[in-house]
Amino acid sequence: MRVIARPLAPGEIDYELVVLAGSVVGFILAACWFALRLPWPICVFHSITGHPCLTCGATRSAIACVHADFLTALKWNPLVFTIYCGIAVFDAYAVAVLTTRSRRLRPCLSNGEKRLVRGMAITLLL
Numbered sequence: 001m002r003v004i005a006r007p008l009a010p011g012e013i014d015y016e017l018v019v020l021a022g023s024v025v026g027f028i029l030a031a032c033w034f035a036l037r038l039p040w041p042i043c044v045f046h047s048i049t050g051h052p053c054l055t056c057g058a059t060r061s062a063i064a065c066v067h068a069d070f071l072t073a074l075k076w077n078p079l080v081f082t083i084y085c086g087i088a089v090f091d092a093y094a095v096a097v098l099t100t101r102s103r104r105l106r107p108c109l110s111n112g113e114k115r116l117v118r119g120m121a122i123t124l125l126l
Contacts, residue, residue, distance in 0.1 A: 001113055005103040016094035016104065025093055028063065056077060 008014060045053040057077035064073035065084050073104045097104060109117065 001110075002108045003105055004108055005105055008104055020091055020094040020098070023087055034063075034111050 022043050041059060043053055045051070046056055055077065058080040061073040061076040061080050062084065064070070064076060068126070070081075073084070093105075096102075
């Protein structure tokens with residue numbers, strides 16, 4: 001796989017803008033949820049089986065991240081904490097690219113790599 005930097009083509013979807021807008025809207029909705037003191041989300045998997053799922057502790061991890069208590073956020077759920085860090089890095093990249101109107105990073109995959117990525121995505125969904 002190669003990653004190339006190129007300008008955004010006319011009519012091409014601006015993924016940086018879409019992901020940045022989605023994460024900002026998600027953060028605002030979560031902040032409103034807690035500001036209105038709505039009940040905490042309940043894990044259906046945990047309530048049925050009694051075992052924690054992969055995302056159990058994600059809400060507490062997010063709250064710890066917002067309070068800049070990163071070690072506690074990592075302890076609550078390492079997987080989700082890693083995802084939050086990835087989103088933060090991508091959002092910083094998106095802001096930099098959108099404000100400077102610079103080239104966008106895009107992956108170039110061979111046909112075999114595309115099949116592998118599709119197979120992995122289908123396997124994860126199953």
